[in-house]
Amino acid sequence: MTVSPKLSPLYKQPERLETRLQEIPPEPGVYFMRDRDDRIIYIGKSRKLRSRVRSYFRDSQRLSDRIATMVKLVWEIEFIVTDTEAEALALEANLIKQHQPYFNVLLKDDKKYPFVCITWSEEYPRIFITRKRQLGREKDKYYGPYTDSRLLREILRICKRIFPLRQRPQPLFKDRPCLNYDLGRCPGVCQSLITPEEYRKTVQKVAMVFQGRGQELIEVLQAQMLAQAEALNFEVAARIRDQISGLKSLTADQKVSLPDDTVSRDAIALAMDEHHACIQLFQIRAGKLVGRLAYMSETHQEPGAILQRVLEEHYQTADDVEIPSEIIVQHELPDSEMLATALGQRKGRKINIIHPQRQLKAELIEMVERNAQYELQRLQKFSDRNHQALQDLANILDLTDLPHRIEGYDISHIQGSNAVASQVVFIDGLPAKQHYRHYKIKNPSVTIGHSDDFASLAEVIQRRFRKYVENPDLQRQGNPDFPDLVMIDGGKGQLSSVVAVLQQMNLLEDINVVSLAKKREEIFLPGESYPLTTDPEQPGVQLLRRLRDEAHRFAVSFHRQQRSDKLRRSRLDDIPGLGHHRQKVLLGHFRSIDYIRQASIEQLAEVPGIGSRLATEIYNYFHPASI
Numbered sequence: 001m002t003v004s005p006k007l008s009p010l011y012k013q014p015e016r017l018e019t020r021l022q023e024i025p026p027e028p029g030v031y032f033m034r035d036r037d038d039r040i041i042y043i044g045k046s047r048k049l050r051s052r053v054r055s056y057f058r059d060s061q062r063l064s065d066r067i068a069t070m071v072k073l074v075w076e077i078e079f080i081v082t083d084t085e086a087e088a089l090a091l092e093a094n095l096i097k098q099h100q101p102y103f104n105v106l107l108k109d110d111k112k113y114p115f116v117c118i119t120w121s122e123e124y125p126r127i128f129i130t131r132k133r134q135l136g137r138e139k140d141k142y143y144g145p146y147t148d149s150r151l152l153r154e155i156l157r158i159c160k161r162i163f164p165l166r167q168r169p170q171p172l173f174k175d176r177p178c179l180n181y182d183l184g185r186c187p188g189v190c191q192s193l194i195t196p197e198e199y200r201k202t203v204q205k206v207a208m209v210f211q212g213r214g215q216e217l218i219e220v221l222q223a224q225m226l227a228q229a230e231a232l233n234f235e236v237a238a239r240i241r242d243q244i245s246g247l248k249s250l251t252a253d254q255k256v257s258l259p260d261d262t263v264s265r266d267a268i269a270l271a272m273d274e275h276h277a278c279i280q281l282f283q284i285r286a287g288k289l290v291g292r293l294a295y296m297s298e299t300h301q302e303p304g305a306i307l308q309r310v311l312e313e314h315y316q317t318a319d320d321v322e323i324p325s326e327i328i329v330q331h332e333l334p335d336s337e338m339l340a341t342a343l344g345q346r347k348g349r350k351i352n353i354i355h356p357q358r359q360l361k362a363e364l365i366e367m368v369e370r371n372a373q374y375e376l377q378r379l380q381k382f383s384d385r386n387h388q389a390l391q392d393l394a395n396i397l398d399l400t401d402l403p404h405r406i407e408g409y410d411i412s413h414i415q416g417s418n419a420v421a422s423q424v425v426f427i428d429g430l431p432a433k434q435h436y437r438h439y440k441i442k443n444p445s446v447t448i449g450h451s452d453d454f455a456s457l458a459e460v461i462q463r464r465f466r467k468y469v470e471n472p473d474l475q476r477q478g479n480p481d482f483p484d485l486v487m488i489d490g491g492k493g494q495l496s497s498v499v500a501v502l503q504q505m506n507l508l509e510d511i512n513v514v515s516l517a518k519k520r521e522e523i524f525l526p527g528e529s530y531p532l533t534t535d536p537e538q539p540g541v542q543l544l545r546r547l548r549d550e551a552h553r554f555a556v557s558f559h560r561q562q563r564s565d566k567l568r569r570s571r572l573d574d575i576p577g578l579g580h581h582r583q584k585v586l587l588g589h590f591r592s593i594d595y596i597r598q599a600s601i602e603q604l605a606e607v608p609g610i611g612s613r614l615a616t617e618i619y620n621y622f623h624p625a626s627i
Contacts, residue, residue, distance in 0.1 A: 008473070009036070010074050011057060020077055021057075024050045028088045029081040030095060033074045033103075036471065042070055042103040045092040047085050047338065053077060066298070069478050070103040085335070086342035093316045102480070113145030113294050114152055116210050118203060123196045124166055124189045125203050129156060142317060143210040147280070147294045147375075159206050160185065162246035166199075170591065209247070211322045212264075212283045212290040218247050262286065267361075268307055269330035269369035270297075271376040275383070277303075278375040279310050280368050283324075294375065304331040308339065315343060323347045328354050330365050385539075386429030393485075393540030396523065396532060399512060403484040404428060408547040409498075410489040411441075411456045412555035417448045418562045421460040422555035425483075426547050438558045439463065454497035457488060462501050469505050476510050488515040489548050492524050499526045516548050575621045577614050585609055586618075597622040 010017045024031070026048045033042040046052035056063070056071050063071065082088045096104050119126045121139040129152060133142050146152045160167065164187045171190035172178040180186035187194040187202075208217040221244050228237040264286075270279040276296060283291035295310050307329055315323060323343050333339060336353045343351045356362040390402045406426045413419035419441035425432045441456045468474050468482075476482045488494050495515035502508040508526070515524045521541060522531035534541050572583045572593070589607045590596045596604075596618070604615035 009072060010077070011071055017057060021050060021054050024053055024077070024079055025081060026050045027081050028083075028085045029079055030088055030092050031080075032078040032095075033070065033101075034076040034078065035073045036075045036474070038076070040099045040101050041073060042101050043092060043095050043099065045088040047088075047335070049079050049081070053079075066103065066480070069475075069480060072475060072478075084341070085338040086345055089312065089335075089338055089342045093312065097316070113147060114149045115142045115144035115146070116152065116156065117142050118207055118210075124199050126166055126169060127156065127159070127203065127206060128169075129153060141207070141319075145294055147292045155209065158246055159209060162243045163202055163206055165202065165206065174591070174595070210291075211319065212285045213321065214247055214290065215286050215288075218244055221247070263326050264324035265326045265328060266324045267328040267364050267368050268311060269365050269372055270303060270306060271369060271373040272303065272306075273376065273380065276376065276379055277306050278372045278379060279306065280372040280375065281310070281314065282364075282368050284364075285324075292371070296379070302331075302334075304329075304333050307331055308333040308335060311339060320346045320348075323351065325349065326352045326354060328356060328361050328365055330369055331355065383428075386543075389539035389543040390429055391540075392538055393543055396534055396538075396540045397485070397512065397514060397525070399485070401484070403512070405480070405483045406485045406487060406543075406547060407483040408487045408489065408551035409457060409460060410548070410551040410555040411453045411460075412552075412559035413441075413446075413451055414559075414563070415449055415451060418559055419443075419446045419451065419456055420555060420559045420562055421456060422551050422558060423460070423464065424547065424551045424554050426543075426550075429543060431550060436554060437464075438554075440562070453490065454493055457490070457494055458497045458501040461486075461498050462505070465502070465505060465507055465511075468507060482510075484512065486511055486513040487544055487547055487551075488513065489518075489551055490515050491517040491522075492529075495524050495526060514544075516544050518548075521545060575618055577617060582609055582614070 010020065028045075028047050029049045030043060030045050031049055031053050032040050033044075035041050044052065056067070056074075080091065082091060114129050114131050115133060117126075117128055117130050118141045119137070120141055121137040129149075144152075159165070164184060166189045167180045167186045168178070168190070173190075175191075177186065177188045177191050177193065181188045181193070187199060189199065205217055205221075208214065221240050225237050225240040225244065228234075228240065265284040267282045267284065268279065270277050272278070276298065279295040279297060281293040281295070282289060283293070293314070295314075297306050297310070301309070311327065311329075311333075323346060325347075327340075329336075332355050333353065340351045340353045354361065356365060387402075393399075394402050404427065408424045408426070409421060411419065411421050421439040421441060423437040423439070425435035427435075439460050441459060443452065443455050443459050446452050446456060468476065486498070488498050492515070495513070498513060498515075499508060502511060502513065513526060516522070517524065517531070520531075521534075521536040523534055523541070523544065524531050536542075536545075572578055572586075578586070586596060586604075586607055587593075590599060599619075601612070601615045601619045604610055604618050605612045607615075610618070
């Protein structure tokens, strides 16, 4: 009997699979894997599309558990043919960034290493250190991640001392600059005392420091200093001289002994065990080590493939001027020619990717590998502690396997108002923030003055797992999206409400669920009247406590955001004639609703686009007694 294409994945339909593979040409391009809901779950590239895609479905092919799970979820394959391998590389990068497929996650963003962000999306860009890359704004630029956060903060502090930069995310005063302007540390951004064009020129100079182009910046400033001196602008020349002096203190870094100090190089190496790979990338410019970046990956590929993907992702976000002329790698890359060609087209010159075997460049790779090994040892110690906690938790709950994915749920509200819920996820004992999720409670019985945490939790669990009821064929065992353990913040009552809804959905046998009560850190199991006998300080209980605290934090922060947004919307949306754009202009001018309420009609009318008539409406709204 022929199986309908809509009722089973491709690997269960050999004839349809072979037909689909024959339709894929042996040319360079990009391929897409889609699941039964037509979502893109994986995007890849290849010099020969047909051979690469076919390799996923060969019985003899050794696949990692992650990729093997992905193959079982593939219901359709699509492709885009490109003219060159370089175009395939660039297209894959753009599509991954656009669709964020689940199985394309290679590098873990565990918030351990900091980045420097320059907000080019703003009229007056800010420069700050962050441990979270927000990819929503394409114009914003991130540099890193840097391994030495203390040194990074010192570099940024010196940059803000030698260059006049915006110091605050929001102005301190409405009508005058703060003390930083008088000290010469800020050019008066808040009062527009400098044009955006001039300010951006200053920020571009600072960006060169984080691009590893400090020496190039010094040469540019030296030329400007001489020009100002010849024009008898000695005060400006002296200011530039001080900037050069400060930059020289930054570039007086570790000297790397290589035969040609004029060549810009990146050196990359990794150290790996059965579960993790720690990757280090050294940026060497003019013979000096100007940056040491770090990445982490799961060990589900060959070392060369991991290095290839790290380099591709690293240079995707780099400016063309940041690409070095030479890249030294610890292992041969599977598609080094493709990467070198793509980078060479961007750079406008040939890029050499070298796998050294001896002498100085091999010694450099050994140094990078040694640093990666130290980082792996630290990770292993931390991983051992997590493994111990997972083992202890499995013993406490009498689980047959270690809980790989644990989900925690909590409810937050104030007497029923703005009720929300949180779902946080720990994978192998570590927060996996890319899987966190918020819920707005939709239950009509939960209103101001009437809260119902039991009904709210039941609603959230029903919404979380309803796709497994709607699609009975959806895989549960081995599915990375399906939890091994669910933890509810609360006692027996909260647990009972969750158990009831899971029973209705026929999922209780597939999901391990517990609750953790706050007062005595007691663990309750379904159907048990008394809590388990545990010590609050034992590793497994501490892991659940961390999960519970994270779920509570995430729920409370979302509740506060919703409450704040509702307060702002309700007070301004009720004013006739005050649309979204004018609200934005008004808040941008006064910075808060409190300042708007305190403003006079004349002050309100000064805001562009408001006018005296609308200003009167706004004033009367906040001062009804004066009507």
